[in-house]
Amino acid sequence: MPSINTYTSLLVAAPVLYPLLLGLITLALWNSRRWQQWVNVAGSALFVVIGILLLNTVLNDGILVMQGGNWRAPFGISLVADVFSAVMVVITTIMAFAVSVYSVSSMHHDEELQDARRSIQFAYYPLLNIMYMGINGAFLTGDIFNLYVWFEVMLISSFVLLSLGQRKFQLEGTLKYVSINLLSSTFFLIGVGLLYALTGTLNMADLAVKVPQVEQQGLVMLVSIFFLVAFGIKSAVFPLFFWLPASYHTPPISISAIFAGMLTKVGVYSLIRVFSLIFVTNVAFTHHILLWIAGFTMLVGVMGAAVQYDIRRILSFHIISQIGYMLMGLALFSPLALAGAVFYIMHHIIVKANLFLVGGVVERVSGQFDVRRVGGLLNAYPLLAVLFLIPALSLAGIPPLSGFWSKFLVIKAGIDLQSWLIVFVALFVGLLTLFSMIKIWNEGFWAPAPEDAVPFTERLLSRRNILLILPVAMLAGITLWIGFYPEPFFQIAEKAANQLLNPNEYITKVLGVAP
Amino acid sequence: MNILLALLIGVLFGAAIYMILRRSIIKLIIGLMLLSYAANLLIFAVAGVQRAKVPLIPEGASEVAQSVADPLPQALVLTAIVIGFGVMAFTIVLIQQLYQQSGIEDSDELKTTDH
Numbered sequence: 309m310p311s312i313n314t315y316t317s318l319l320v321a322a323p324v325l326y327p328l329l330l331g332l333i334t335l336a337l338w339n340s341r342r343w344q345q346w347v348n349v350a351g352s353a354l355f356v357v358i359g360i361l362l363l364n365t366v367l368n369d370g371i372l373v374m375q376g377g378n379w380r381a382p383f384g385i386s387l388v389a390d391v392f393s394a395v396m397v398v399i400t401t402i403m404a405f406a407v408s409v410y411s412v413s414s415m416h417h418d419e420e421l422q423d424a425r426r427s428i429q430f431a432y433y434p435l436l437n438i439m440y441m442g443i444n445g446a447f448l449t450g451d452i453f454n455l456y457v458w459f460e461v462m463l464i465s466s467f468v469l470l471s472l473g474q475r476k477f478q479l480e481g482t483l484k485y486v487s488i489n490l491l492s493s494t495f496f497l498i499g500v501g502l503l504y505a506l507t508g509t510l511n512m513a514d515l516a517v518k519v520p521q522v523e524q525q526g527l528v529m530l531v532s533i534f535f536l537v538a539f540g541i542k543s544a545v546f547p548l549f550f551w552l553p554a555s556y557h558t559p560p561i562s563i564s565a566i567f568a569g570m571l572t573k574v575g576v577y578s579l580i581r582v583f584s585l586i587f588v589t590n591v592a593f594t595h596h597i598l599l600w601i602a603g604f605t606m607l608v609g610v611m612g613a614a615v616q617y618d619i620r621r622i623l624s625f626h627i628i629s630q631i632g633y634m635l636m637g638l639a640l641f642s643p644l645a646l647a648g649a650v651f652y653i654m655h656h657i658i659v660k661a662n663l664f665l666v667g668g669v670v671e672r673v674s675g676q677f678d679v680r681r682v683g684g685l686l687n688a689y690p691l692l693a694v695l696f697l698i699p700a701l702s703l704a705g706i707p708p709l710s711g712f713w714s715k716f717l718v719i720k721a722g723i724d725l726q727s728w729l730i731v732f733v734a735l736f737v738g739l740l741t742l743f744s745m746i747k748i749w750n751e752g753f754w755a756p757a758p759e760d761a762v763p764f765t766e767r768l769l770s771r772r773n774i775l776l777i778l779p780v781a782m783l784a785g786i787t788l789w790i791g792f793y794p795e796p797f798f799q800i801a802e803k804a805a806n807q808l809l810n811p812n813e814y815i816t817k818v819l820g821v822a823p
Numbered sequence: 824m825n826i827l828l829a830l831l832i833g834v835l836f837g838a839a840i841y842m843i844l845r846r847s848i849i850k851l852i853i854g855l856m857l858l859s860y861a862a863n864l865l866i867f868a869v870a871g872v873q874r875a876k877v878p879l880i881p882e883g884a885s886e887v888a889q890s891v892a893d894p895l896p897q898a899l900v901l902t903a904i905v906i907g908f909g910v911m912a913f914t915i916v917l918i919q920q921l922y923q924q925s926g927i928e929d930s931d932e933l934k935t936t937d938h
Contacts, residue, residue, distance in 0.1 A: 453899055460906045467913055471920075479921040481936045483848070486914055490855045491843075494862045497903055501866035504896065554936045 319365060320374040320387045322358050323397045323444040327404075330355070331437030338430050345412045348433045352401070352408040355440075359401035363394040367800070371807070371817040373450070381818050382511030386450035388818055391804040392650060396447040396577055399657050402786070403569050404440050406661070406779035411436075411562045413775035414668055421560060424473040431468055436566070439465035446574050450818055452586075453500050453510045455578065456493070459542070463489050466571060469563050470555065481558035488551040492541035499534030503586075506531065513818035515586045516811050525589055532587040532594055539582070543575025545635060546604040549628045553612065556627070557620035557677075561668035564620060568627055569661030573653055576634050580649060583638060584808040591641060598639035603733045606632030610740040617751070618677050619667040622744055623660065626703065629737055630656050636734060637718045640725055646805035648717030651798060655702070655710040655790055662699040662783035666692070669776050670752060673766045679748050683757035688764045693753050695777070698784040700749065702791065704742035710790035713798070828868045835861035846929050848918050855914070859907040863900045870896035 330351040337344040366372055366389050376385040389397070415421065415428060442462030449455050467489075471482040504510055506527060507518040522528050537548070544552040552572070556564055579598075587594055609629025616622045634656070637649025667677065669692060674682045686693045702709035705716075715738055722731040757763075766773060790797050807813060835857055842854030870893045878891040922928060 453902075457902065457906070460910070464910060464913065467910075467917075471917060474920060474924070476921075476924045477935050479917060479924060480927075480933050482917060483914075483921060483933065484936070486910075486917060487843075487851060487855060490910060490914070491858070494855075494858050497859075497862045498865055501862070501869050501896070501899070504866075504899070505869035510895075558936055 316365070316369075316372050317374040319362055320372050320389045320448060323355075323362060323401070324387070324441055324448060326355060326358055327437040327440040327444065331434045331441065334433035334437060335430075338434070341416065341429055344429065344433055345408075345416075348437075349405075349408045349412065352405040356398075356401040356405050359394075359398040362389055363391075363398045363800075366391055366394040367803070371813055373817050380820065381450070382509050382514035385454050386511060386513070386818050387448045388450035388513075388814065389448055390807045390814055391800060392577075392580070392808060393447040395650065395654060395800060395804060396573075397444050399654060400440055400443050400447070400570060402783075403566060403657060403661055404436075406665070406783055407436070407562050407566045408433075409775055410565070410665055410668070410779045413772050414562045414672075415560060417672075417772055421473050427474075428472060431472060435465045435468050439469065439566075443570055443574055447577060450512050451510050452503065452512055452515065452582075456496055456500055459496065459574070459578075460493065462571070462574065463493070466567065470559050470567070472563065473560060475558075478558040481555035484551050485555040488541060492538050495534050495541070496538035499531055499538060502527075502531045502534065511818065512581070512585055513811075513815040516815055517819075519586055520589050528587070529590055529593060532583075535582050535587070536579070536594070536597070539575045539579045540601070541575075543572045543579060543631055544628050545601050545631055546608050546628070549605070549609070552628060553621055553624040556624045557618060561620070561664060561671065565661045565664035565668070568623065568664050569657040572627055572631060573634075573657055576631060576653060579635070580638050580646075580808065584641075584646070585811050585814065595639045595641050598635055599727070599730060602632045602635035602639050603730050604632075605629065605635060606733055606737040610737045610744065613744045614740065614747075617680050619670060619679055619748060619752070620664065620677055622679075622748060623663050623667065626741065626744065627660060629741065630660065630703070632737070633715065633718055633734060636730055637721065640718070640721050640727065640730075641809075642721050642725060643802070643805050643809055644724065645718060645721035646808055647798070647801040648714065648721050650804045651717055651794075651801040652714040654797060654801065655714045655787070658783050658786050658790075659699040659702050659711065662780060662787070663696075663703065665776070665780050665783070666696045666699065669695075669768075669773075669780065672773065672776060673764055673768070675762055679751035681758055681761060682752045683755040683761060684753075684764075686753040689768050691768055691777070695780050695784055696753065697749070698787055700745040701742075702787050704745050705738045706742070708791045710787050710794070713791070713794045717798075717801075824872055825868070828864065828872060832861055832864050832868060835864065846931055848921075848928055848930050848933075851930060852911075852914055852918060856907075856911060859903070859911075863903050863907075866896050866903070867900050 334344050334348050372389045374387040439462055442458050445458035446455055467486050471479055506522050509518055541548045556567055606629045609625050613622045613625035634649045634652050637645045671677050676682045702711040705711040719731055719734050839854045839857035839861055842850045875890050875892040878887055878894045880887050
């Protein structure tokens with residue numbers, strides 16, 4: 309019997325239970341806008357503390373396990389926190405905090421949303437928190453069917469958030485998002501069912517032991533493709549990404565930001581988890597497919613961005629191309645490559661969400677998301693220009709910002725393995741990313757304002773705008789921190805990669821016996 | 824029985840894909856419903872359909888009697904049905920709202936968010 313340690317169990321479950329509690333509290337406060345907003349901000353700050361506490365404990369004590377209802381694995385549902393999941397939880401909490409501050413201003417000063425104010429107050433904060441519960445549950449669960457359930461918790465909240473405000477194009481984007489996600493969930497469910505038929509277990513650690521023992525390895529590969537397609541749709545890889553640029557720019561910008569930062573990365577997390585723990589019996593087959601997908605995802609995403617002029621759509625296409633880099637790390641499947649993938653996810657979530665938030669500020673001061681119809685932002689708002697440049701150059705991978713180190717790691721891993729083609733694609737895509745960012749810079753910040761543009765009247769540091777600037781500055785600060793002092797972040801990523809590549813500790817901790 | 828189930832699942836999948844590929848939005852939703860039924864039935868079937876005893880441990884014993892039915896897939900299907908029901912309810916309200924606001928019922932006309 310594994311020893312019952314109430315504190316660790318509670319700590320592992322806290323990132324799942326706490327947002328539920330916060331969601332209920334904000335729901336109870338729905339009638340008072342101010343209370344709801346500020347309780348949510350304070351609550352999100354505590355959320356960050358919980359996340360960091362979990363990561364710290366995992367780094368010091370190794371993998372933590374909570375057995376649901378004290379049923380011994382593989383019979384009960386286990387929650388497992390290894391370094392990779394703990395890192396993802398911490399980033400979720402940081403994003404939750406940034407968005408909670410940003411929303412105080414963005415959700416209630418947006419004129420387009422005036423009609424929907426009551427439904428926003430009723431649904432926005434509670435569902436945002438329930439979505440964090442789903443996201444953290446997906447990161448922490450050690451049971452493959454439970455992963456499906458957390459995905460659904462996350463998806464149902466995201467459906468409602470996406471359609472919040474009920475503008476026509478929003479409903480249209482939501483319908484596309486909903487139908488493709490239902491399809492992907494069905495694939496996932498079929499994969500889970502077939503995997504259970506092959507192995508008779510659903511616990512991921514137990515699956516890691518039993519899948520190599522299955523006699524019909526051909527069937528295992530078939531099942532792995534079900535998972536690849538299901539998670540591939542959710543993480544928007546080539547050629548399954550078309551729903552993303554069709555829906556992510558439709559909701560209010562703070563919702564876009566959290567979606568862009570977190571949701572596709574839950575798909576990437578699941579891909580990494582499943583293809584490093586369970587489906588590693590034929591790496592030459594599965595990871596070779598992943599490598600091709602990674603290359604095309606990078607290339608097609610960045611080229612899609614090249615023809616766009618709406619900031620949100622440019623950024624949406626860049627999500628796709630950046631997913632390619634993370635998959636490249638997984639597909640190369642060496643310690644350095646996986647560390648690179650984990651590092652990439654850390655950097656990417658922060659930078660990408662931040663760019664969306666900056667886009668929201670641009671819209672606040674100019675009334676536009678279309679960069680062709682905005683101009684002269686550099687002269688009018690030099691601070692905003694700096695806050696845009698930090699994440700934008702980081703996304704393109706300019707040293708010494710965080711994007712440089714993450715690209716450096718995956719590309720170095722590719723060079724070590726002599727996969728020249730993917731290395732070339734990765735470098736080339738970096739260049740095109742820079743082109744896209746410079747396009748926003750040139751059109752929006754540098755070019756003179758077009759003649760029909762409304763003159764800038766907003767003050768950037770006024771009382772209602774400072775709440776938009778603060779979270780942007782905080783995330784930019786984290787980007788700079790990762791950029792100038794990457795050593796601790798790299799060590800964490802390396803540790804996470806080691807645990808992923810040597811799942812013995814994971815299996816031993818969950819099952820209570822050595823494999 | 825197994826062959827019948829397999830055929831039924833196949834027909835359901837076929838019908839679901841046919842409906843999803845139709846242009847009408849209502850039919851898309853019906854297709855997605857059929858798809859989730861097919862998936863549920865598949866999970867039910869892969870566990871092996873057999874006449875077996877209920878998986879209860881008799882009083883006084885510490886193990887189940889031989890050859891009991893596997894209860895887990897049924898629990899999975901039940902969970903999936905409940906989730907599917909919730910999502911479908913949301914989706915139906917969604918298309919109703921979309922129709923009210925735009926009058927669109929042909930998915931080919933849903934292209935304002937694509938460019």
